[in-house]
Amino acid sequence: MLDLRVIRDDPDRLRASQRARGESIDVVDELLAADEARRSSLAEFERLRGEQKVLSKEIPHASGEEKQALLARAKDLAAAVKAAQAAADDAQVRLDELAMVPSNIVLDGVPAGGEQNYKVLREVGTAPELDKVRDHLELGEGLRAIDTERGAKVSGSRFYFLTGVGAQLELGILNLAMKTAVDAGFTPVITPTLVRPEVMAGTGFLGAHADEIYRLERDDLYLVGTSEVALAGFHANEIVDLDAGPLRYAGWSACYRREAGSHGKDTRGIIRVHQFHKVEMFIYCREEDAIAEHERLLGWEEQMLAAVEVPYRVIDVAAGDLGSSAARKFDCEAWLPSQSRWMEVTSTSNCTTFQARRLGIRERSGAGPRTVATLNGTLGTTRWIVAILENHQRPDGSVAVPTALRPYLGGVEVLEPVVPTRR
CATH class of the missing domain: 1.10.287.40 (Serine-tRNA synthetase, tRNA binding domain)
Structure with a gap:
């Protein structure tokens, strides 16, 4: 609003x-x-x-x-x-x-246009030179880390099991993300994954992309696609104290997305799925501090990508691809060797006062209560497994473990295939 x-x-x-x-x-x-x-x-x-x-x-x-x-x-x-x-x-x-109809007012400098009109801000790292490229699913099946067949048997298409080192990899990514957030001063939060309609609407997710959301009609509750929703509602209808600086939270949650309209897009493996886990940063701050906080969020995201040693680029997302709540959004995209393209792995948005005005979140000021700004950014999610497996693969189907993740896998440096791989 x-x-x-x-x-x-x-x-x-x-x-x-x-x-x-x-x-x-x-x-x-x-x-x-x-x-x-x-x-x-x-x-x-x-x-x-x-x-x-x-x-x-x-x-x-x-x-x-x-x-x-x-x-x-x-x-x-x-x-x-x-x-x-x-x-x-x-x-x-x-x-x-x-x-409730107009989207947030885009900030100066945001590229006009749609999904393809983004601006590349920088590229970091070098794509691996691979004679034979296996995609993440072939690698994951060889490591007995990903099982999509049994996922489909139990829950339907676009569901999966992460087993053995696959489960350890996801937990490693999320734990490293939470450690990064806590070291940066964020308060860790395990959030609800079911929210009331007014909270979902307040964050701006019941507009053009409402078809993406799972709804439990009997209970009139929504399954979240990101802990941003629950964290935005955390201080709904409150006056918060920002005298000591921004309020920063890091939410860990399961996330659910219907992926409506994405038939045929990234259906192989775990790139585009209905359920995944994510650590999401969320900030409440004064409106005049929002741009600086946005840059900080992007910095923490890049810190994480550097830690898992994958090549990535940062893009300034065009206005038509922002979503209704964001006034500016930066995406980090990791290189995907199997498809020779970039794949989004993080996103950080400055929502200015748009969400907080809908949710009634204010701060005290000399001129009386005023609406705060909210921002969000992904710090780690299940999809990162895709980039890690493909960029760290070896010719025999084994995968080198990034140094930062080794403590979460018992010090293992290389994941060896359990199932013989095709040569």
Whole structure:
């Protein structure tokens, strides 16, 4: 949700943002008209209420025909006040509905356009030189680390088991991510994975991508696709204390995504699945500190990618691919040797005050309570196994373990295949 004062003062800024996203600008005029209608109807209600109060003071002092006339006028005013209040309430409902429509206003410098219009900021590391490239599923099956056949037998397509060193790898990635977060001053949190509709809506996930979300209709709860949702709701309808600096949380949770509309895309292996685990950073800060905090989040993500020794690049995501809540988003993409392409492994978004305004999260300031900014960023997830296996593979199907992950695998330096690999 956007600040109406900003839209009133500079509607062209929202229009430009909507254009950059490839979204309709008509909502801007509709929103301004609804705001004017609400203010006008509220002013009429207040005018009539004022007249009603004056009249109520005159009636006790009147008598005879004058009093009867005042009483008749009071009756008419009561009906008019009731009608004006209903009109003001209706105008507020309409305004509230329209206020949920526009996406967040993109920040200056964000590339315009859609998914393919990103800007590459930097590339780090060198892709491995491999004579024969095995993909992560072949490697994982050889290591008895990934079992998609039994996953499908138990739960359906795009489910899987991580077994043996596969489970250890995931736990290693997540534990390293949590250690990185704690060392950086984050508070670790194990979050709920079921949330109420108002929390899901407050974070902006019930818009264009609502089909991605699993809903438990009987209980009216949603399964989260990221612990960002639960962490955003953690301080809903609260006034938080930011005097000592930003509030930083690192949430560990299972995540669920329907992957609606992704049929045929990365269906092999565990790149695009319905369930996975993730450590997500989440920050509450003052609005003026949000850009600096965003850079810090990206820095911690790059620190993790450097630790697992995979080549990656950082992209500035285009406006049309941001999602409704983000005003700017940076993705880190790891090199995927089996497909000779880059694959997203982390994402960090500056949501400015968009989510917090919806969720009623404010801080105390000299001018009174004001809305805070929220930011999020992935620090480690199941998909990283894909990049680690493929970039650290050896000709015999074994996989070198990145130094930073070895303590989480009992000091093992190389994962040896259990099942003979094809040569």
